[in-house]
Amino acid sequence: MKIALIRISISTFQMLPPLNLGVLSVYLEKHGIETVIIDALKYGLDNETVMKIIKEEKADAAGIGCMTAEYNQVCALSNLLNKNGIKVVIGGVHPTVFPYQTLVDSKANFVICGEGENALLQLALNNFGNQGIKGVYSLENLKDELSEIEFAEPVENLDNIPFIWSKIDPKDYNSRPSGQIYKKMPIGYVMASRGCAYKCSFCASPYVYKGKVRMRSPENVIAEMKYLIDRCAVREIKFLDDNIALKKEYLLKLCRLIGENIKVPWACSTGLRATSIDEEIVASLKKAGCYNFNIGVESGNDSILKSVCKQETTADYLKAVKLAKKYGMICGGFFIFGLPGETKKTMNNTIKFAKDSDLDIAMFNVLEVLPGSALWKELNFEFDRDNLTNSYSQPRYLPDGLTSKDIIKTQKKALIEFYGRLKIVRRLLPFLKLSPIMYVLERIFKK
Numbered sequence: 062m063k064i065a066l067i068r069i070s071i072s073t074f075q076m077l078p079p080l081n082l083g084v085l086s087v088y089l090e091k092h093g094i095e096t097v098i099i100d101a102l103k104y105g106l107d108n109e110t111v112m113k114i115i116k117e118e119k120a121d122a123a124g125i126g127c128m129t130a131e132y133n134q135v136c137a138l139s140n141l142l143n144k145n146g147i148k149v150v151i152g153g154v155h156p157t158v159f160p161y162q163t164l165v166d167s168k169a170n171f172v173i174c175g176e177g178e179n180a181l182l183q184l185a186l187n188n189f190g191n192q193g194i195k196g197v198y199s200l201e202n203l204k205d206e207l208s209e210i211e212f213a214e215p216v217e218n219l220d221n222i223p224f225i226w227s228k229i230d231p232k233d234y235n236s237r238p239s240g241q242i243y244k245k246m247p248i249g250y251v252m253a254s255r256g257c258a259y260k261c262s263f264c265a266s267p268y269v270y271k272g273k274v275r276m277r278s279p280e281n282v283i284a285e286m287k288y289l290i291d292r293c294a295v296r297e298i299k300f301l302d303d304n305i306a307l308k309k310e311y312l313l314k315l316c317r318l319i320g321e322n323i324k325v326p327w328a329c330s331t332g333l334r335a336t337s338i339d340e341e342i343v344a345s346l347k348k349a350g351c352y353n354f355n356i357g358v359e360s361g362n363d364s365i366l367k368s369v370c371k372q373e374t375t376a377d378y379l380k381a382v383k384l385a386k387k388y389g390m391i392c393g394g395f396f397i398f399g400l401p402g403e404t405k406k407t408m409n410n411t412i413k414f415a416k417d418s419d420l421d422i423a424m425f426n427v428l429e430v431l432p433g434s435a436l437w438k439e440l441n442f443e444f445d446r447d448n449l450t451n452s453y454s455q456p457r458y459l460p461d462g463l464t465s466k467d468i469i470k471t472q473k474k475a476l477i478e479f480y481g482r483l484k485i486v487r488r489l490l491p492f493l494k495l496s497p498i499m500y501v502l503e504r505i506f507k508k
């Protein structure tokens with residue numbers, strides 16, 4: 062059996078290697094199932110072309126990854142494949158939250174809820190017959206969205222998943238890298254863990270991983286970094302973990318091993334929790350060659366942070382930025398405008414906080430109420446496939462007293478005020494590359 066693993070093409074500001082398809086591919090191949098990855102996003106392929114490639118590759122079935130922002134294109138592709146007699150399975154965050162509706166709209170044979178490796182492997186070994194595989198659903202075993210579902214059996218020991226870079230070349234993903242700065246190309250992306258132990262209400266991770274965290278062994282992570290450098294000519298590495306600093310001893314050991322074995326610069330670009338770091342950690346990061354970490358600040362108002370269960374305060378953020386500065390590291394902050402309780406005043410506080418905090422980079426987003434997040438339930442959101450955005454830039458939830466225009470205007474103002482300062486321009490000058498500049502300009506002018 063041969064399975065085509067597909068990432069569909071949507072408009073997006075960043076483009077990373079499809080790690081999800083990579084892990085599925087290498088895990089299946091480890092167990093004797095042939096796969097081919099079709100990255101339609103990377104090559105801008107339309108659905109007809111994807112189908113043509115599937116036929117040329119003589120794949121027996123297709124697996125499509127689906128985040129909420131990708132839903133309509135995924136359904137269109139799945140319908141097309143279905144019409145052409147190709148079996149389809151859809152996995153990822155969106156079908157995990159809405160398995161029934163995904164099956165109805167997409168006409169896919171199956172959806173997989175939760176992590177896909179084991180369930181997809183079983184499905185392939187069963188020649189796409191579902192004999193009660195945990196986490197695999199078709200319309201035969203789901204009555205509606207309220208039907209109880211179980212998540213697929215995850216791979217407990219993540220070291221058992223081979224490195225994905227035999228199937229994906231990092232050099233193919235230079236044009237829109239993750240994070241706003243980088244020193245050298247090509248960049249390799251690594252995840253040392255899966256899951257997060259926290260419960261921020263705007264985030265889908267707690268639902269997807271049920272609050273459980275699994276870490277790879279530091280030795281396995283180092284081996285992947287070496288593979289990327291020696292075999293893929295990678296010259297910088299970015300970690301994409303939810304919070305790689307969750308366990309202090311783990312990160313300290315990882316830093317020690319990186320310092321002993323790895324000579325390329327690296328960064329924690331998806332973010333560390335401010336409360337997970339202290340001076341010992343920041344000193345170790347620096348010593349090991351990490352030049353940048355970002356923190357999820359979200360808001361400059363403690364009442365808002367409390368209401369979204371962030372379990373951190375603005376004082377924690379200031380402490381983290383101060384440590385970053387002490388060790389000469391570039392520190393970025395992620396912000397969200399339009400959280401519940403937001404007013405014009407709180408948005409202005411956030412801008413002031415970002416500017417006063419001594420952060421080097423600020424990423425100002427508009428709240429996207431994500432399926433799977435606690436906010437989705439709290440705000441009684443309903444999924445509307447005719448109203449999908451994928452840029453954290455179009456408000457769909459409006460706090461009392463705020464209009465869409467207020468929020469968008471504030472986002473623009475924040476970008477201009479933050480980056481319009483000479484000291485920030487000076488600090489970011491050494492990292493000046495076309496791609497992040499285009500990113501900021503696109504965000505300002507696409508409004």
Ligand code: B12
Nearest residue numbers: 080081124125126128129152153176177264265451452453
């Ligand atoms: C890295 C990352 C990115 C990267 C790359 C994503 C990619 N794959 O192309 C970038 C920065 C580009 C990105 C972009 C976006 N992201 Co993002 N991202 C992540 C992050 C931090 C890690 C994802 C990852 O690679 N994990 C590692 C792999 C191995 O795990 P996985 O993707 O979950 O895949 C497993 C299962 O989901 C399942 N599965 C996935 N695909 C498939 C396919 C098949 C066939 C099967 C069977 C199973 C299956 O099996 C996989 C292996 O176990 C997650 C947070 C998180 N912790 O998951 C958010 C996350 C996935 N992103 C999210 C969002 C919202 C986005 C954006 C829409 C943001 C935006 N507005 O721009 C865009 C999407 C645009 C796009 N298509 O590129 C949300 C998704 C929520 C939702 N309901 O859809 C998440 C959960 C974070 C959050 N805020 O809650 N993202």
Ligand code: SF4
Nearest residue numbers: 257259260261264303
């Ligand atoms: S925002 Fe970060 S810390 Fe909060 S739940 Fe999500 S991954 Fe965890």
